[in-house]
Amino acid sequence: MASNLFTSDRLTVEDKSTRLYKWMTDRPDSSSTELLQEVYDEQASYYDELLCDKMGWYGWKEGSEFFNGQLEKFGFSKGIRILDAGAGTGLVGKRLSELGYTNITALDISHKMLIQCKEEGCYKEFHQCDLNIDSLDAYNKAFDAVIAIGIFSKALVLPQGMKTLHNCVKKGGLVCISSRSKHFENFGHKAMTEEMVAKGFWKNIGRQDTDNYFTGQISGHYLTFQVQ
Known part of the structure; x- marks a missing residue:
C-alpha cells in the first residue's frame, strides 16, 4: 500500500x-x-x-509558460475556458492566473489535492476523476484549451487519456501536454499522439524540448496539439 x-x-x-x-x-x-x-x-x-x-521539478512553471506562448501565438484571449488536467496542488493554475487567465477548471484524481487547489483561489471549478476510466462526457467540447503537465507516464495516465482530453476541447482549441522523454517514447504515449495526428483528431503545432525536465538532468518534452 x-x-x-x-x-x-x-x-x-x-x-x-x-x-x-x-x-x-x-x-x-x-x-x-x-x-x-x-x-x-x-x-x-x-x-x-x-x-x-x-526533487527539483519545475515543469509546471516551464509548461505553463510554454502553454501561454502557444495561446498567445494563436490569438486566444485571457478569458478562455481552460482545463488543468492533473492539477495537483494548483501550481499550474496559479502560474496561469499570474499570466492573466481567469477561467480555469481543476481536475485531479485526489480530493485532498483539489482542496489545496481551492486554497490557491485561481480556479473556478473543480472535478475529481481518474482519466484512465472516466470519459468526462459532461465536459464534451466544453473547453477552449487543456493543459496536462506531468501526468502522462506509466505510473499515472495511460495513452488513451489523451483521447479523453481531446474530447473535452472545442474544434480549433489547444491541448498542451508534457512528459519525460523515456515515458513518452517507451510506454505508448508518443505512439498515441502520432495515431491521433494520422486519424485527424488533432495536429501538432508546437514542441519544446528540455534536457532538465526532472532531477538528474532528465530530458522531457512539451507539446501542443490543435483539435481538428
Whole structure:
C-alpha cells in the first residue's frame, strides 16, 4: 500500500522524495485508482516541497509558460475556458492566473489535492476523476484549451487519456501536454499522439524540448496539439 511507502513517521521529506521518484520511475504499469488516490491524498500537504524543493521539478512553471506562448501565438484571449488536467496542488493554475487567465477548471484524481487547489483561489471549478476510466462526457467540447503537465507516464495516465482530453476541447482549441522523454517514447504515449495526428483528431503545432525536465538532468518534452 502507498501508506507503507510514504507515511512512516521515521521518513524525512528527503526519504519521501527518493521513494516517490523510484515509485514513479519503476512501476510496471498504470496504478489503480485507489492506489493513486491514496498516494496523492497522503502527499497533498507537503507535495510542493517534495516535488519542487527536494526533487527539483519545475515543469509546471516551464509548461505553463510554454502553454501561454502557444495561446498567445494563436490569438486566444485571457478569458478562455481552460482545463488543468492533473492539477495537483494548483501550481499550474496559479502560474496561469499570474499570466492573466481567469477561467480555469481543476481536475485531479485526489480530493485532498483539489482542496489545496481551492486554497490557491485561481480556479473556478473543480472535478475529481481518474482519466484512465472516466470519459468526462459532461465536459464534451466544453473547453477552449487543456493543459496536462506531468501526468502522462506509466505510473499515472495511460495513452488513451489523451483521447479523453481531446474530447473535452472545442474544434480549433489547444491541448498542451508534457512528459519525460523515456515515458513518452517507451510506454505508448508518443505512439498515441502520432495515431491521433494520422486519424485527424488533432495536429501538432508546437514542441519544446528540455534536457532538465526532472532531477538528474532528465530530458522531457512539451507539446501542443490543435483539435481538428
